[in-house]
Amino acid sequence: MKKILIINGPNLNMLGLREPEVYGSDTLEDIRLWTDSKIKSLVETIWFQSNLEGEIVSRIQLAHTEQFDALVINPGGYAHTSVAIHDALKILKIPVIEVHLSQVYKREEFRHTLLTAKAASAIMSGLGKQSYYRAIQSLLD
Secondary structure (H helix, E strand, O other): OEEEEEEEOOOHHHOOOOOHHHHOOOOHHHHHHHHHHHHOOOEEEEEEEOOOHHHHHHHHHHHHHOOOOEEEEEOHHHHHOOHHHHHHHOOOOOOEEEEEOOOHHHOOHHHHOOOHHHHOOEEEEOOOOHHHHHHHHHHHO
């Protein structure tokens, strides 16, 4: 069975409360349960969330030594600012898909720059909670 690490960045622990008109009413736990229910017989997922950039970098570095087949990452606001996460992602020799719940190019201009995405194999943006499922599905295909 394939094993995929899913990393979530800052403020994603506040989904359901934070700007529901942009991100929807589902919590991160709702998204995890929904996603896992759709792919549970095909892949094992390990979910991680942190509001701290260094913890995210450390988790990516740890993934380098573990037996993951792929990484799905929603770096949240760090997508626009984190050279450190970008550099950590480049260490990995597995596919990396960056996901965003909202369509970042329809939002504020500062969100149009995705530093971390430059280290990703692909990007899913604007599909809401389906971004995670579609990312995993594309990795399995």
